[in-house]
Amino acid sequence: MSSWDRFVETxxxxxVMAKYLPDIAYGMLVTIELAALVIVxxxxxxxxxxxxxxxxxxxxxxxxxxxxxxxxxxxPLVIIxxxxxxxxxxxxxxxxxxxxxxxxxxxxxxxxxxxxxxxITSIAKGQWEAARSTGLSYGQTLMNxxxxxxxxxxxxxxxxxxxxxxxxxxLGTVVAVSEILGMASSAVSNSYNPSPLTLGxxxxxxxxxxxxxxxxxxxxxxxxxx
Amino acid sequence: xxxxxxxxxxxxxxxxxxxxxxxxxxxxxxELVFVIGPSGSGKSTLLRCLNRLEQPSSxxxxxxxxxxxxxxxxxxxxxxxxxxxxxSFNLYPHMTALGNVALALRKVAGKSRAxxxxxxxxxxxxxxxxxxxxxxxxxxxxxQQQRVAIARAIALEPRVMLFDEPTSALDxxxxxxxxxxxxxxxxxxxxxxxxxxxxxxxxxxxxxxxFMDHGVIVEEGTxxxxxxxxxxxxxxxxxxxIQRH
Numbered sequence: 001m002s003s004w005d006r007f008v009e010t011x012x013x014x015x016v017m018a019k020y021l022p023d024i025a026y027g028m029l030v031t032i033e034l035a036a037l038v039i040v041x042x043x044x045x046x047x048x049x050x051x052x053x054x055x056x057x058x059x060x061x062x063x064x065x066x067x068x069x070x071x072x073x074x075x076p077l078v079i080i081x082x083x084x085x086x087x088x089x090x091x092x093x094x095x096x097x098x099x100x101x102x103x104x105x106x107x108x109x110x111x112x113x114x115x116x117x118x119x120i121t122s123i124a125k126g127q128w129e130a131a132r133s134t135g136l137s138y139g140q141t142l143m144n145x146x147x148x149x150x151x152x153x154x155x156x157x158x159x160x161x162x163x164x165x166x167x168x169x170x171l172g173t174v175v176a177v178s179e180i181l182g183m184a185s186s187a188v189s190n191s192y193n194p195s196p197l198t199l200g201x202x203x204x205x206x207x208x209x210x211x212x213x214x215x216x217x218x219x220x221x222x223x224x225x226x
Numbered sequence: 227x228x229x230x231x232x233x234x235x236x237x238x239x240x241x242x243x244x245x246x247x248x249x250x251x252x253x254x255x256x257e258l259v260f261v262i263g264p265s266g267s268g269k270s271t272l273l274r275c276l277n278r279l280e281q282p283s284s285x286x287x288x289x290x291x292x293x294x295x296x297x298x299x300x301x302x303x304x305x306x307x308x309x310x311x312x313x314s315f316n317l318y319p320h321m322t323a324l325g326n327v328a329l330a331l332r333k334v335a336g337k338s339r340a341x342x343x344x345x346x347x348x349x350x351x352x353x354x355x356x357x358x359x360x361x362x363x364x365x366x367x368x369x370q371q372q373r374v375a376i377a378r379a380i381a382l383e384p385r386v387m388l389f390d391e392p393t394s395a396l397d398x399x400x401x402x403x404x405x406x407x408x409x410x411x412x413x414x415x416x417x418x419x420x421x422x423x424x425x426x427x428x429x430x431x432x433x434x435x436x437f438m439d440h441g442v443i444v445e446e447g448t449x450x451x452x453x454x455x456x457x458x459x460x461x462x463x464x465x466x467x468i469q470r471h
Binding site for chain 2: 124126127129130131132133134135136137140144145148149152
């Protein structure tokens with residue numbers, strides 16, 4: 001057996017792949033589910049915090065900034081482990097899925113709050129003044145004039161950050177979430193062959209490659225328009 | 227003669243800086259008051275105090291019978307009666323010209339989308355831009371943008387219009403179109419307060435010229451009085467300076 005054959009046999013074993021394809025497909029569904037939950041809840045929570053921060057209550061803002069900095073500095077894995085293994089000691093026992101979702105959503109919330117906040121503060125003061133001078137309230141100005149412009153600016157950095165954090169769904173494997181990597185690694189230990197990992201890598205590519213391309217496209221498109 | 231704007235003893239501090247030192251300014255119906263003065267004299271701050279974009283440190287400001295410094299006053303409602311036009315246009319770049327004009331009509335004046343669009347188009351027609359309703363600000367010249375900004379303000383049918391150096395950011399060849407719109411507005415009887423360096427416009431359109439320096443009104447009078455025979459030395463020096471250029 002040549003070394004090439006051995007390589008193919010090890011990483012691209014067709015029999016093993018065929019056998020575990022349904023498992024990986026199931027893992028993909030779980031990853032998609034987890035990713036969708038993380039993206040929606042993380043970004044909405046981040047936007048809500050940024051809007052709250054724009055009201056300018058000093059005490060509230062100190063808390064927001066602290067929470068945001070906290071979750072920006074902790075590694076997501078540490079938060080996952082903390083929630084999954086730590087919370088049961090206070091009689092709350094989230095599943096691995098919920099622990100991973102919460103952790104990544106909190107991290108995405110923190111980063112997206114910063115991105116939205118930067119977007120809101122980058123809108124010229126004159127926009128606020130023009131809108132307020134026509135009688136629009138603070139909230140109306142924020143929603144109709146400032147936010148639509150700010151969100152436009154935030155889309156490229158937000159897309160990149162979202163992709164980076166959403167890939168962290170693979171960390172769920174540590175707390176027994178049956179997402180792609182989790183399914184792939186148990187298939188590897190059952191089959192004594194790493195080919196399922198190749199399948200898993202393929203599954204990640206199918207999910208995230210289009211997102212990366214979309215991110216790049218948005219980035220160039222936004223740059224032209226400004 | 228009914229007063230549309232009545233500002234009394236207006237002071238404004240920015241930290242240690244005393245920008246307005248007790249300014250009285252009244253504007254009657256149909257009157258055009260022109261405010262001149264060196265930069266830093268407080269003229270823009272005064273204008274911004276009239277619609278409470280700046281909160282005066284003390285004094286009183288009554289516009290169309292409403293005390294706009296009273297905390298019980300609904301300032302958003304009061305501001306509908308006070309149109310403002312800015313040096314840098316400040317159009318909303320993500321909306322069309324019509325969108326810019328219609329936004330406050332819908333959100334503040336409570337018009338339906340159809341009504342707001344109709345009133346918006348009428349306002350754009352008044353500034354000669356009926357054919358630019360669907361254009362974004364980025365597709366318009368500076369002069370056109372400023373005319374859209376004027377349309378945005380007059381669409382709400384204000385009782386007085388405040389102009390803060392409306393032509394200062396324009397290329398010289400575009401100034402005329404904006405001044406033309408302002409002249410039409412004046413002929414329609416709109417009360418106006420104009421902070422500007424367009425002395426030619428002041429001479430032939432203003433009812434009264436107010437000269438400000440160091441946060442006080444130094445002298446006011448008819449354009450002829452202020453430009454031809456100023457009584458105060460500071461006014462004379464300022465007029466002399468701008469006429470030399």
